[in-house]
Amino acid sequence: MKAALAEHQAKKQKVDVLIAEYYGENPDGLSREQFVLAKASAEASLQACDRTVEKLSTKHSMVTVPAGTALREAWARTPDLGWRRQIVGLALDKVIVHPGGGKYCYKRWIFDSSKIEITWKV
Incomplete structure (x- = not known):
């Protein structure tokens, strides 16, 4: 390197x-x-x-992910966005955001996770 x-x-x-x-x-x-x-x-x-x-x-x-540590745990302990982007690039094939928007609730929009489709590489 x-x-x-x-x-x-x-x-x-x-x-x-x-x-x-x-x-x-x-x-x-x-x-x-x-x-x-x-x-x-x-x-x-x-x-x-x-x-x-x-x-x-x-x-x-x-x-840099310690042996025996789950990726989710390493993610929670590592605030570095560059590292997180690289991990996402290794694990995800694509993210599809379907149309339809979120839900409106008391003067603000609420995120609707059902509109997100994730395709994993593994």
């Missing part, structure tokens, strides 16, 4: 330097077409690195 983050940072910096140099002094003398190609290539490499970091961080999320 540490190596992937370092690689991501290096690639991000490369894109930033490429843009700054082109719009600044342009020491390499890149033409517009060369700049566009170089930038597209650098950004594609950065996106591939993003996907690698995402995969590694998602696997890391499950590792």
Whole structure:
């Protein structure tokens, strides 16, 4: 994970330097077409690195759940929203919100859980 983050940072910096140099002094003398190609290539490499970091961080999320602990217990003890998003991404396939709204009760709407359909991956 540490190596992937370092690689991501290096690639991000490369894109930033490429843009700054082109719009600044342009020491390499890149033409517009060369700049566009170089930038597209650098950004594609950065996106591939993003996907690698995402995969590694998602696997890391499950590792942080202590052995013998139910996921529900770990969820209740961990207030980190980033961690919770990754766990939801691992467990849920899709969430469907059916039309129909909620229920109106004394000047406010009440959430109707029967309108929500959850499809689990497992």
